[in-house]
Amino acid sequence: MKAGEEQPFAFRGRLFLLLVVLAYVVLAWHDAPVALVALRRGGLLLLRLLPVFAVVICLIAVVNYFLRPARIVRWLGRESGLRGWLLALLAGVISHGPMYAWYPMVQDLRRHGGRDGLVVVFLFARCIKVPLLPVMVDTLGLRFTLVLSLYILAGSLLQGWLMERLQRRAGG
Amino acid sequence: MRVLKRSGLMFWSMAPLLVGIMGLVGLLETLVTPEMLATLFRGRPVADTLVGTLAGAAATGNPVVSYLLGGELLQQGISLYAVTAFILSWVTLGVIQLPMEAEMFGARFMVLRNLLALGGTVLIAVLTGLTMQVLS
Incomplete structure (x- = not known):
């Protein structure tokens, strides 16, 4: 599929969902109360994440509406430079x-031309959880939190750079 | 409005993957408790760092749990290397989300990203431990 091309609608991961359902059936067969507890936890997680999903859907819409593929490529593509990182x-x-x-x-x-190295940076930088930093400071100390956060930022960039090198070497 | 609908449809197409992941999280949170994870550490820095990385990758839930458990482990004498690796891999490495990552980004990307994250986790854990030793 080329960058920016529309994908036809199709549910993804049906087999995966079936395997999870099967795992629940097997667990319920052995220990129904535990299976119910697990199901309840999964359901509560789904409810808790609904606002996050709403934000993500809106962000996808914003990206698609305001950021044309050419601009995404300029901001997050091969020529994005320091701004992209x-x-x-x-x-x-x-x-x-x-x-x-x-x-x-x-x-x-990615489909619109975003770089894989930047995806790697984004996913690893998520180790820093701004709303949870006070808890980390309280349990593990301010010095540890600062040192770890700095290394996470540097490590994210290093991994992104390595990903780009690996992709280039493989001709990807 | 049309763009929003298209984004919603795109997200909806991922529903089986997301529901499956959340089902797995429910299962793991119920069957693998933080107390069980804590018993895996033995007090040997190198082995514990690897155990911390793997345990964090297998664990699920709010990262706050990893901070609290990390604080407890430190008080029990477990090395800072292991605790740091555990906290990092809790967020960045997720065994249960591997199928979804492979489905959406391709198996090659998934393998490369997770190998880089694994290496990065161990490296950052060691560097953080060493830096804290120097600073204290």
Whole structure:
């Protein structure tokens, strides 16, 4: 599929969902109360993540409406330069919720020409959870939090750079 | 409005993947408790760093749990290397999200990204531990 091309609608991961359902059936067969607890936890997680999903859907819409593929390529593509790295780093640090909630948006950006190195930067920079920093400071100390956060930022950029090198070497 | 609908449809097409992941998270959170994870550490820095990386990758849930558990582990005498690796891999490496990552970005990207994240986690854990030793 070429950058920017529309994909026909089709549900993805049906087999995966079937396997998870099967795991629940097997667990329920052995221990129904535990299976119910697990199901309840999964359901509560889904409810808790609904606002995050809403934000992601709106962000995808904003990206598609305002950012034409040419602009995405300029900001996050091969020629994006320092701005692209910093944007990916910042987006990773301020993004909220679990990593998989952001996969659809990241996939959309990649399809429109976003660089894989920047995706790697975004996904690793998510180790810094701004709203949770006070908890980290309280339990592990301010010095540890600062040192770790700095290394995460540097490590994100290093991994993104390595990804680009690997992709280039493989001709990807 | 049309763009929003298209974005919603795109997200909706991922629903089986997302529901499956959340089902798995529910299963893992129920079957693998933080207490069980804590028993994996043995007090040997190198082995514990690897255990911390793998345990964090297998664990699911809010990262706050990893911070609290990390604080407990430090008090029990587990090395800072292991605790740092555990906290990092909790967020960045997720065994349960691998199928979704492969489905959406391709198996090659998934393998490369996770190998880089694994290496990065261990490297950052070691560097953080060493830096903290120098600073204290």
